Amino acid sequence: MLGLDLFSGAGGMSLGARWAGVDVKLAIEMHHAAARTIAKNHPDCLAIQGDLQHIGGIGNYRTRNEELVIFGGPPCQAFSTSNQRNRGPENARNFLFREFLKFVQAEAPDWVVFENVPGILEKGSRPYVLEIEKKLRALGFKLASGVLDAADFGVPQHRKRFFIVGSRNSTPDLPTPRRIKLTSVNEAIEDLPTLANGADECTLAYGRPAKSQYAKKMRGKRERCSNNLVSDNSKFVVSRYKYIPQGGNWSDIPNRMMKNYADPTRCHTGIYHRLNGDEPSVVIGNFRKNMLIHPTQDRGLSVREAARLQSFPDWYEFVGTIGLQQQQVGNAVPPLLAKAVFSQITRA
Incomplete structure (x- = not known):
């Protein structure tokens, strides 16, 4: 066909x-x-x-x-x-x-x-x-x-x-x-490199051995993966992350730190949403609107992590600026x- x-x-x-x-x-x-x-x-x-x-x-x-x-x-x-x-x-x-x-x-x-x-x-x-x-x-x-x-x-x-x-x-x-156990965020991304806010080195060695069948399938026999890029958010934005538990969002941030919002209660649930590692991810969409946070690291998702959550294997490489890579993954x-x-x- x-x-x-x-x-x-x-x-x-x-x-x-x-x-x-x-x-x-x-x-x-x-x-x-x-x-x-x-x-x-x-x-x-x-x-x-x-x-x-x-x-x-x-x-x-x-x-x-x-x-x-x-x-x-x-x-x-x-x-x-x-x-x-x-x-x-x-x-x-x-x-x-x-x-x-x-x-x-x-x-x-x-x-x-x-x-x-x-x-x-x-x-x-x-x-x-x-x-x-x-x-x-x-x-x-x-x-x-x-x-x-x-x-x-x-x-x-x-x-x-x-x-x-x-x-x-x-x-x-x-x-x-299918009647299957749903694949969690941790199963999908826990073997990927540990990164910092603003990480800009594209290709890196894996952080640890793949444990889940899903990660092994996405990884194949590769020793390094690409697209390990993370948005460089301001220190003030990153300082809010530590208050947010897995599954939480902007509502967990102290009010004194949200004064740049005219009315924080109008923020949608995807703003400052930290992914729950034990469950499937919420929708991967526009990186700037959704502001999804890594389950355990105080930073946004890397392009590769988002690609894993979309089920793109690690050999699949995205080209362009970090913003264009994020857009491609989010729209896929x-x-x-x-x-x-x-x-x-x-x-x-």
Whole structure:
């Protein structure tokens, strides 16, 4: 089965598709750093940086007997429940899914996978979902859709994503959550290097032997890992961290230290959230908005730690400035979640 990844980002869906046996031939991504990341980690895939609206078809990759799956997730900021200012119909980014549908119509794949945030199901965005489903059915696809939590598929993070899977030739289905012990933050990252606030040395030796099966799988036979970069937060910000227990947040910080906030009670729960090492992580998102703190070290998460919590293996390297690396990891679909979705397709 051949694959085409639209709005590919750093390649989380492509990696999961490859793990499921899909030969991903082409990835299209507008952002330069994300396009470079997918090119670096998927050398057999043609990675094109550009606007989907100005790019032609996939070329003559298919043979008569090869099935094609087109997949992708148009930018989700406009559908996010945490981004209310951009949810209205006046935001052009709300309609990039139509470019996705144009490609599907032009290339006539056997399968299609559309991915996005669960916020697309909220009242203000629900008409977009209905439009997508109506168009896909008109193109001859049978559909299955629903919200999946990445933690149910081996990812050490509670991250919910909405999927629509379409098939021309069979009845599609979403994967069933596995009855497994959830993978914790400690199991995912405790073997990684000990770092300081503002750590800027990219490649380091591991901090200790991998104990969990998850860490061993992510690590492989490597002796060093990359992307060990940590935001350099001010001393005043870092001084607040020691007051926050695992699972706690800004509300554990003494009021006298929060006077720069006009009304601290309006902070959302992700502000100064210290991860609980014994549980899966909360959602890895925008590093500056969420301000997630390491379970035991008084600093933010490194790019590699966040990548582990997203289920990217350690050989997968992110390129660009630290801010761009953080953005790529935070926006990604967890590869293990994508693998579960595509495995359901390849089995069919």
